[in-house]
Amino acid sequence: MADITSAEYQQYMALRDQINEGIENADSEFMLTTYSMLRTVMNKRQKAALQLNIQLENKAIREAKEKKREQLRAAKEKE
Numbered sequence: 001m002a003d004i005t006s007a008e009y010q011q012y013m014a015l016r017d018q019i020n021e022g023i024e025n026a027d028s029e030f031m032l033t034t035y036s037m038l039r040t041v042m043n044k045r046q047k048a049a050l051q052l053n054i055q056l057e058n059k060a061i062r063e064a065k066e067k068k069r070e071q072l073r074a075a076k077e078k079e
Contacts, residue, residue, distance in 0.1 A: 009053050016042050 019042060022035035 006056060009049060009056070012045070012049050016046075 016039075019035055019038050023032065023039065026032035026035055
């Protein structure tokens with residue numbers, strides 16, 4: 001599975017929002033169909049994007065937890 005950065009995830013979500021706006025603001029059946037098809041593709045990627053975002057959150061939490069653990073151990077050693 002490919003890695004995704006927070007910035008990439010935010011770009012992905014912004015693109016989803018643009019597609020949703022395109023559906024709402026479509027002036028022709030052609031554009032409505034085009035945006036709808038794009039939305040279908042984005043839906044398929046949604047699960048992957050959410051999973052990768054969860055992995056990013058878990059990584060950040062692990063890093064914060066390890067940093068906190070080191071601080072607590074250092075404080076305990078000073079006692």
